[in-house]
Amino acid sequence: MILSSVLPAIGLFFLTNIDDIIVLALFFARGAGQRGTTARILGGQYLGFLGILGAAVLVALGAGAFLPxxxxxxxxxxxxxxxxxxxxxxxxxxxxxxDDDDEAKVAGKKVGVLTVAAVTFANGGDNIGVYVPVFLNVGPTAVIAYCAVFLALVIVLVWLAKFVATRRPIADTLERWEHILFPVVLIALGLFILISGGAFGL
Structure with a gap:
């Protein structure tokens, strides 16, 4: 049962999280030159993804009243x-x-664990919508296997984002335009989630 769940879990993870690579790459670009950036991004991604999994499991267990x-x-x-x-x-x-206050500017771009976690969780609404029916149609052992595989792959996702963000042509582009791309991508992501989900009657 557990082994038969591994391959579907891997496929489902990347299917629902591949878009996170872009957002995470921008976090890496924003935190370039700062100590501990990778650790904070990894911690934030894990925290946000644990929130996604927790919400999906709760809804699958019938606690939908807590998260309509x-x-x-x-x-x-x-x-x-x-x-x-x-x-x-x-x-x-x-x-x-x-040329002034370069250190202050770098400090002002510090990537926080909670910021990464909040964006990860917010971007996981579609994940929850996909994971719930899957969890409802497999046994408890398979749900545990899915969650274990997902959590193991979070570090792979973060590594892929870091790899993309540190390729020289991409890194140069991100370094030059990160201050514009970062807020634009976040705003676009937020609007997409709101509009595609019909929030506020949109």
Whole structure:
């Protein structure tokens, strides 16, 4: 039972999380040159993904009252607000001299565990929608196997994002445009989650 769940779990994980590579790569670009960036991104990704798995398991167990399906699209407010906050910071600092306060600028871009976790969880609404019917149609042992495989693959996903973000042409592009791409991607992600889920009657 456990072995027969491994391959489907691997396929399901990458099918539902491949889009995270782009967002995580931008986190790596934002945290470039800072000590502990990889550890914070990995910790945040694990924290956010544990939230996704916890929500999916609870809903599958019949605790849907705690997380109604219609509430999931509103997760889009998290990356939307974070993106607007970063965009405001970029706008406010647009006239700063590039040669001044370099250390302050780097510190201002510090990637936080909770920020990564919040974006990961918000982007996981579709994951929850996919995982619940799967969990409902397999036994408890298979659910545990799925969760174990998913958690083992989180580190692979983060490694892939770091690999992409550190390829020279990509790294150069991200270094140059990260301050624009990061808030734009977060805002676009938030709007996509809200609109595709029909939040606020959209």
């Amino acid at each position: 399906e219609e509430a999931i699209p509103y997760f889009g407010l998290i990356p939307l607000l974070l993106g607007l906050r970063v965009a405001w910071q970029v706008w406010r600092n647009r006239d700063d001299d590039d």
